Amino acid sequence: MSEPKHEALGLERDQLLSMFKTMLTARKIDERMWLLNRAGKIPFVISCQGQEAAQIGAVTALNTEEDYILPYYRDLGMVLHFGMTIQDLMMSGFARSEDPNSGGRQMPGHFGSKKHRIVTGSSPVTTQVPHAVGFALAGKIKRENFICLTSFGEGSANQGDFHEAANFAGVHDLPVIFLCENNKYAISVPVDRQLSCERVSDRAQGYGMPGETVDGNDPLAVYEVVKKAAERAREGSGPSLIETVSYRLTAHSSDDDDRSYRGREEVEEARQKDGIVTFAKYLKEHDLLSEDEEKDMHNSIQKEIDKATDLAESAAYAEVETTFNHVYDA
Numbered sequence: 001m002s003e004p005k006h007e008a009l010g011l012e013r014d015q016l017l018s019m020f021k022t023m024l025t026a027r028k029i030d031e032r033m034w035l036l037n038r039a040g041k042i043p044f045v046i047s048c049q050g051q052e053a054a055q056i057g058a059v060t061a062l063n064t065e066e067d068y069i070l071p072y073y074r075d076l077g078m079v080l081h082f083g084m085t086i087q088d089l090m091m092s093g094f095a096r097s098e099d100p101n102s103g104g105r106q107m108p109g110h111f112g113s114k115k116h117r118i119v120t121g122s123s124p125v126t127t128q129v130p131h132a133v134g135f136a137l138a139g140k141i142k143r144e145n146f147i148c149l150t151s152f153g154e155g156s157a158n159q160g161d162f163h164e165a166a167n168f169a170g171v172h173d174l175p176v177i178f179l180c181e182n183n184k185y186a187i188s189v190p191v192d193r194q195l196s197c198e199r200v201s202d203r204a205q206g207y208g209m210p211g212e213t214v215d216g217n218d219p220l221a222v223y224e225v226v227k228k229a230a231e232r233a234r235e236g237s238g239p240s241l242i243e244t245v246s247y248r249l250t251a252h253s254s255d256d257d258d259r260s261y262r263g264r265e266e267v268e269e270a271r272q273k274d275g276i277v278t279f280a281k282y283l284k285e286h287d288l289l290s291e292d293e294e295k296d297m298h299n300s301i302q303k304e305i306d307k308a309t310d311l312a313e314s315a316a317y318a319e320v321e322t323t324f325n326h327v328y329d330a
Contacts (some may be wrong), residue, residue, distance in 0.1 A: 020297075029089055054179075055074075061223050072181075081296075083115070090314060094312040097315070157200045170207035173239075208238070
C-alpha cells in the first residue's frame with residue numbers, strides 16, 4: 001500500500017489539524033460576516049468560501065518568521081495563519097478603531113500588519129502583485145533570505161499589473177511566488193470568457209518561470225507545489241506561477257446576486273468538492289481526526305467568534321479628530 005500523502009510530504013498530525021482548524025475558522029468567520037451583513041450590522045462582505053484549502057495549503061509551506069505575504073481580499077485563511085486573530089478580523093468587519101488593518105478606515109479585505117509580515121493591500125485589484133515584486137527585489141539587493149507570496153484571482157491575471165510584475169520578476173530572477181486562486185468567476189465573467197489559453201499557468205513560460213496548475217480543493221497538493229516553489233526561490237532560481245483551481249461558493253460580494261449569471265445546480269455540485277469537506281474526510285480516513293474532535297473544534301471556534309463579535313460590536317469607532325491622520329497636504 002502506498003504511503004499516505006501527508007507522510008510523503010513530511011507533515012505530522014499536529015500540522016494537519018492546525019491546517020484544518022484554520023480553514024474551518026476562516027469559513028466560520030466568513031459565515032458570521034454574512035449574517036451580520038444581512039442583519040444590517042456590517043456594511044460589506046467579500047467571501048473566502050471555497051478557497052480556504054488553497055490558501056492554507058500555500059501559507060503552510062512558508063516561514064511566518066521570515067517571509068512576506070501580499071494577499072488579496074479573499075485571503076482570510078492566509079492572514080489567520082500569519083497571525084491575525086478572529087477579533088482582529090471582526091474589528092475590521094465592524095470598522096472599529098481597533099481594526100489593525102486601517103483603524104476602521106478601509107473596507108474589509110484590505111489586510112495589512114507590519115508585525116505579521118502582511119503587506120497592506122489597496123482597493124484597485126492586482127496592485128499587490130507589483131508590490132510583491134518590489135519587496136522581492138529589495139530582499140535580493142539586501143541579500144536577505146525571505147521570499148514573497150502574492151495571491152490574486154484569475155481575473156487579476158488579465159490585468160497589466162500582473163503581466164508587468166511577472167515579466168520583471170522573471171528577468172531579474174526574484175524570490176516571489178505568484179499564486180493565482182482561480183475560482184472560476186471574475187465577478188460575473190466565467191473563466192472561459194477571460195482566458196484564451198487553457199490555464200493561467202500556461203502564461204508562465206512567456207516570463208521564464210515554471211508554471212503549475214493544482215487542485216485548489218486539496219491543501220496537501222497546494223502545499224507540495226508551493227513548498228517546491230519556495231525552495232526554488234530561496235536557492236536563487238527565481239519566481240514561480242502557481243494556479244489553484246477551486247470554486248467561489250458565494251456571490252462575488254454581499255452587493256452581488258450571482259443567480260443572474262450561474263445556476264444553483266452548478267453551485268451545489270461544487271459544494272460536493274469543497275476542500276473543508278474533502279480534507280475532513282481525508283483526516284478521518286487516516287485516523288487523524290475523530291468525529292468528537294471535529295465537533296469540539298467546531299464548538300470552540302464558534303465560541304471564539306461569538307466572543308469576538310460581541311467585543312467588536314460594542315467597540316468604539318475612531319475619534320472624529322483622527323479624520324485627517326495619515327492624509328498629507330501636497
